[in-house]
Amino acid sequence: MDAVAQIKQSLDIVDVVGGYVSLKKSGRNYKGVCPFHSEKTPSFMVNQELQIFKCFGCGQGGDIFTFVEQMEGLDFGRTLELLADKANIKLEKKDFDVHSQLKNKIYKINETAARFFNYLLTKHSLGKKGLLYLKDKRRLEDGTIETFLLGYAPDSWDTLLKFLIKKGFSAAEVMQAGLVVPRKGDGSGYYDKFRGRIIFPFFESDGKIVGFTGRTVIDQEPKYLNSPETPVFNKSNYLYGLDKARTAIKKQGAVFVEGQVDVISAHQAGIKNVIATTGTALTTGQLNLLARYTKDVTLCFDSDEAGISATKRAVDLAEKQGFNIKVVSIPAPYKDIDEMLGKDVLGVKRGLESGVPAYDFFLADALKRFDKSSGTGKKKIVEALAPIFGKISSPVLADHYQKKIAEELDISPENLEKAMRFDKKGYLTEETVSGSEPFVALENTPERYLITLLMASGIDTIGDFVYKLSSEDFVDPVARAVHIHIQKLFKPDSTKFNIEDVINSVEEEYKDPVLEMYVLSGDYAQSDKTLIAMLKSAYQRVKGISVKRKLKSLTEKIKLAELSGSEKDVKRLTEEFSELSRELII
Ligand SMILES: [Zn+2]
Structure with missing residues (x-):
């Protein structure tokens, strides 16, 4: 048994997580307030049978190793040491060697696969469908496709696997890279994970490829499929585009957009400080990573309801970590930044420069939706704003906006305070926080x-x-x-x-x-x-x-x-x- 398996066998995730988060038994799970995002109603769950954790508020999840890595901000090697110590297991040099050899192997497999996918997309007839989509629908140029090393995974069961085996990798290694999955049923053999999809490699800052996302071109669910967590990839600590945006971000701050294609087309249009999360809502780990380059963030998500709620969540999290946050909304009739880039690059550039402070954005949004001249309108505005403004952690900001809203709605600050139930710290008291979101989402x-x-x-x-x-x-x-x-x-x-x-x-x-x-x-x-x-x-x-x-x-x-x-x-x-x-x- 290797060290990882040994540690997993001797440590219980409930004990380890319990050392950081106060957990209560709830049905088959243990439940607590998530340490990775700010919340009042617990949506962070630990499952003992499966030895995994999952937060239904921010999407973070994984096993004992992922938890400690994210909690302590450690890489895998240091996490291994920490947990081995806890479990009283003596590590040998080979435990580290085995791991770093595996990581190197996975990098090599990813690199080889990315080049293969890119070849299929740009030079092979199999990739025609993908190339057509990128060029016609997404207006991407050849140079851009090369810069981001986009590729195409054909709709077949083992094209990639066969190629990689011919290149000298074993099927088991390819599986650890997350590029194939074991066959069900007879229990032998593997098949390609990405089939009939345009492939976007995930680069790290040093140019290494840690994983992929694939967008279907044959109408398969899900629309975007991500690499699983592997020894080199953790989606909660990864930001798409950061490798190419770093320098620009240092100078101009970072712009968050919703998807890979948004990042790429912005880059093509000369807007270089653009990044996106992949398959998660914004996480603490991603913000820690970004904080190395800037504290200025502009959020430019889609203008639909999902986009607004993603904005709220991101503001909530980023404000806690001391970021200066601005929000840009994409003007109608465009539904996202990519669409607008196709028609009006200058408009996008101007828009990004004139973002409004996040809280002004929410205030303006509520004022737009309800009529502030009527009593019910005022009530609705306050109800819409309370969950957002009640969470402001800076007392100065909280005070500023309390006055501003009171003035805007023409009500006394005292009554507003009552209605919003700001307590002395500027926080909402518990009962105004609505029930935990994930259950509502599930019922939808x-x-x-x-x-x-x-x-x-x-x-x-x-x-x-x-x-x-x-x-x-x-x-x-x-x-x-x-x-x-x-x-x-x-x-x-x-x-x-x-x-x-x-x-x-x-x-x-x-x-x-x-x-x-x-x-x-x-x-x-x-x-x-x-x-x-x-x-x-x-x-x-x-x-x-x-x-x-x-x-x-x-x-x-x-x-x-x-x-x-x-x-x-x-x-x-x-x-x-x-x-x-x-x-x-x-
Ligand atoms: Zn969470």
């Missing part, structure tokens, strides 16, 4: 919510529901996959059912969201009456949506049958329709 995706509740349930309840549902009831590929696997692994006469088997058999690209749902499910107590009631209503919601979807498609079929004059078909379909409508009433 009814299918995943249903599956999560199912994962929390006892065997009898699972049995009651699993056969009432069919694959057709699910549109979400992750929820559908879990349902299929539960059905496959579940036996009507079983007395015990291991949900971990489901997690282990689900497709590699769905693993992260499934793990998340599983950890979340641990928060509900088994065989609880309320759980069953929640499950019932979640089930009805999913069924209802599914039936409506089927009715809609039947309506179309009936129309077609009528057009083609096939009376028999019309009759059969109409009967089917009324049969199905009855389900809707029940």
Whole structure:
């Protein structure tokens, strides 16, 4: 057994995390206030069975090693030392050598793969689809494609694997680089992780490639697929584009945009101080990294609701770490910076120079949405602003904005204070903070919510529901996959059912969201009456949506049958329709 496995066996994640965060048992999990972002309602969970942690507020997650690395800001070697010490395990020189050899190997594999993908994109007929997308839809030039070493992964099972094996790497090594995943079923062999995707390599400051993201060009879920965590890649501590933006950032501060393509097209337009996170909301680790170069940050996220809430979260976090934050909103009719860059580069440049301080942005946004001349309008504005302004950590800023809002709304500062419940430190008191967001977010995706509740349930309840549902009831590929696997692994006469088997058999690209749902499910107590009631209503919601979807498609079929004059078909379909409508009433 190697040192890492030995450490994992002798240390319990609950004890280690418990040394930093005060944890309380909650269902199958332990729960606490996240150490990586600021929150009042705990959404940070530790799962003892799987020995993992996950924050549903900021997205940080991983095992005991990831936790200590991020908490202490250490690299893997130092983390290994620290944990070995805790576990009373004596490290030998070979433990470090093995690790650094593996890291070097992964860098080599990544480099070779990136060059191969780039060749396929730019020179091979297989990459045509990808090249067309980048050039026509995204207006990228050849030079830009080379600078960012973009590539194309063909829609096949083992093109990359075969190539890398020919280059002298073993399949097991390629798997550790995160570029292939083990085959399910017979349990032997591997297949390419990225298929039918445009590939964006992740460069580090020294030019080494730590991982990849792939954007589908064949309409596969998810739209963007990231490398998993590997010995060289940790998405919570990585900023896309920083390697090329460093110098400009030192001079001009940093601009955060939403995605890889935004970074690249800004760069192409001569705006060089642009970066993005990859597959996570902004994290403390990323801000620590950025703080080496600047304390000035401009946020330029998409102008939709998701963009606004990402902005709020980023401001909250960055302000705590002492950043000066400005916000730029992309003016209508453009929906993101990339689109605007296609039409009006000068406008983007001017816009980025005239960002407004973050809190003024939120104030202006609320004033735009509600009518401040009416009483209800004022109330709504205060309600919208309270969660943001109540969290300002600087008393000077808090005081400044309290006065400003009071003036703007023409109410007395005393009443505003009451309404916003600023306490003496400028913080909100606990009861005004709304319930934890992740659960709300989960309820917005009814299918995943249903599956999560199912994962929390006892065997009898699972049995009651699993056969009432069919694959057709699910549109979400992750929820559908879990349902299929539960059905496959579940036996009507079983007395015990291991949900971990489901997690282990689900497709590699769905693993992260499934793990998340599983950890979340641990928060509900088994065989609880309320759980069953929640499950019932979640089930009805999913069924209802599914039936409506089927009715809609039947309506179309009936129309077609009528057009083609096939009376028999019309009759059969109409009967089917009324049969199905009855389900809707029940
Ligand atoms: Zn968090």
